[in-house]
Amino acid sequence: MILEFIDTILSNSYKPIYGITFLVSLFYYPRYKHTSLRYFPIILAYTFFNGVLAKIVFDYQGNNAMVYNIYNIIFFLFFYYVFWSHLKRSINKKTVLFCAVLFLLASVINPFYEDFFITSQLYAYILGAVLLIVCIIMYYIELLNTPKILSIRADLLFWISAGLLLFYVGYVPIKITRGFFARLSADTFVNLRRVHLLLILVMYGCFIIGFIWTRKKSQD
């Protein structure tokens, strides 16, 4: 009973939250339009329409893995770019660049092992997520060493990173479990789906908080 209720909430809230986050990001756009996050609303809109597209392709072809495979590549590369332009220390910048190259390489090699058109690119995805977590940790370490830490509440990238970090720390194990144990019977993994949806809500919740609390600051 309670689980059903939770399921109803979870499975009905994650799609609207994409749209809400997108609208909120547009509303507060002037506050961060001078930072590298200015392209973020495009990614949010893309996320939203990607869901719609995935549904259409699925109805038409019965498989929409390709739609998500393309999406993931763009999504990860965007965030590597954001962290690359935001990090100050040159060694960190180089590391991000290295991460991006590594991820691209994995994305190129992965299709030889898993069909790009019908299978989710598991290896590239896991590598991309782990490298993104590395970038976030580097960003946090830099943040900890500047006076900016006193106003992280109003720092948009802090919240976006927090959302991404929480999501990927949780989602990578799900992806691995799904990938290695039940490629075809995803419906046995109801619990995992619940956690997955919860993670999405947490991530987008962090994004929305970030947009609302961010304050305009000078270009850094």
Next chain:
Amino acid sequence: MDPKEIAGLVLFGTPLAPMDPKEIAGLVSVGILLMLVVVIIVLFTVFVKRKNKLLEAQAKAQETFERELAESQIEIREETLRNISWELHDNIGQLMTLAKIQVQTAAEQPENYEEASETIGTALNELRALSKLINPEATRKMSLKEAIETEITRFNRLNFINSSLAIEGTPERIDPKKEIILFRILQEFFSNTIKHSKASNLSVALHYDKKYLQILAKDDGVGFADESTSTGIGLRNMKNRAKLINAELQVFSEKGKGTSLHMEYYYE
């Protein structure tokens, strides 16, 4: 077995015994939630700790700043008193002595009355100027530029040194507390120039840029070679103060080639 341990085994793809996929999923879910909680707690603790540390450091820096500020104010006040004493003795005192002599000799040469009256008039003017200068109300409202101008004018008036001031750009408003520190640094440089350098010329330039104020002061005195003397201590003091307000200070000197001070202060 600990759910995390099982999740860990699952992650590495070597389950010990065949497990129901549903069970695995449940355990992984619990593991993930636990992991999330741990990540949140760790993030929170690290950030809060660091924040407190930084706040503490800031409070300490503020305290040091206030102390230095108070000290600078006292020193400026002492310098002002010294200046008044000099001015009374060297300038107004001299004029009054001259007037006295003129009056004394006026019995034989009546035209000296006229001269004595003029001398007393000059002395009065000097007295007025001095009184205006040391009025606390006026000095408090003075900007850095005005304070330096007053100082330069005084040097020229008393013939201490031939000095000039050049100003470029439009003066920006600077935090009065920081202005006090900046002024005190310059004043210390001036007083070193006058007391020790035997210089005959002093030039000061203020350059108000969009982002920073650049101050250049230069004398043509004897200069100094090593910083271990009393000049060195004064120099260290000036540098410490500059550091407190995030200004960059450099003093260049060479024996026989004068001394120059370069200071850059970025507006906040």
